[in-house]
Amino acid sequence: MASLVCWLCGLLAVYVVAGYPLLLALLVRWAAHPWRRHFQPLPVTVLLPVRNGERWLKAKLDSLLALDYPMDKLRILVLSDGSTDGTAAIARAYSGRGVEIHELPAGGKAAALNAGLALVNDGVLLMTDVRQELSSNSLRDLIACLGDPAVGVASGELILRDGASGETRNVGLYWKYEKFIRRRQALLDSVPGATGAIYVIRRELARPLPADVLLDDVFLPVGALRQGFRVVFEERALAYDDTATLDAEFGRKVRTQGGVWQLLWLEPWLLGPGNRIWIHFLSHKVGRLLLPFALAGFLIASPWTPAPWPYLLLGGQALFYGLALLDLMLAEGSLLKRVSGPVRTFVTLLLAAAVGIRVFWVPARELWRS
Secondary structure, three states, X not given: OHHHHHHHHHHHHHHHHHHHHHHHHHHHHHHOOOOOOOOOOXXXXXXXXXXXXXXXXHHHHHHHHOOOOOHHHEEEEEEEEOOXXXXXXXXXXXXXXXXXXXXXXXXXXXXXXXXXHOOOOOOEEEEEOOOOEEOOOHHHHHHHHOOOOOEEEEEEEEEEEOOOOHHHHHHHHHHHHHHHHHHHHHHHOOOOOOOOOEEEEEHHHOOOOOOOOOOHHHHHHHHHHHOOOEEEEEEEEEEEXXXXXXXXXXXXXXXXXXXXXXXXXXXXXXXXXXXXOHHHHHHHHHHHHHHHHHHHHHHHHHHHOOOOHHHHHHHHHHXXXXXXXXXXXXXXXXXXXXXXXXXXXXXXXXXXHHHHHHHHOOOHHHHHHO
16 A cells, blocks of 8 residues: 555656656647637736835836837726835825825735725726736736737736856746746646736626635636636737745745635535646646645655565655755855755745744744745
């Protein structure tokens, strides 16, 4: 029995990490279903939730006002979530250029977005965060995706600037792997979520967010999916951010994986055939949740496999996890670090995914501080 558990856990891990991306690549060759792009300028309201964002807000607003889009169709709402710095003053300085500041009591991102939703009745919403600047063509390209009446949500691409250290480059490598998957999911039907830094959604599809929901960029898109619309990935619409350190990416991963656990509780229909992309949702989102537990089961059950497998499996795992630990001691630029760095990044994000399950016994807001 333990031997069977070992192999099942190992197969699950291999499928989630490598098998599913390979399956996507093959399916796209046979069954790609591109959406039609047609640009027609629609009224767009930007919802920009901010808490103490004075460090980035000016550059962000300049980026929004520089968009290649008719300014008479663009409304920008800065939703200040209990900010105590100069956020409101900076936003007010742009009041003559179509920027509105709404100062709200501190209630979290979901509450700020709900306040913004209450101020908009129609058109399209551009959801974005304060940190990232947008490419000038980004909104035009996203709106062009909505020219296909089957598309309800269009997500842009987050570009991480190359970091100076191997650690930040390895985090960037993970994001390239993630974008490989999203591009192909969109060509088949839909992505089970959007890039939080840049996505558009038809106003009539946007539901009020539950209190403390962690992933508006998944909750809102899957709501559109349930209503029969596609969620697509437009890689020409870009948001730029600095590559995160591994510590910062750990915190983000804890939050996003906690958010997926939370979403399964709120939207159990996603696990069944009522979700037309349920195979992709299980393979991608749920598979990532189960991956750390599958690898833990693989490790625990390895000694009970028939000889000589215990020596081979335990030896291989000891080498793999040992490389992750060794990376902490290796000097930047060393030859071995080119191998140990990606391994450490993988193991760190694996641990973060496991920690995300804390969402069931700690307040969701705690995961923002992980």
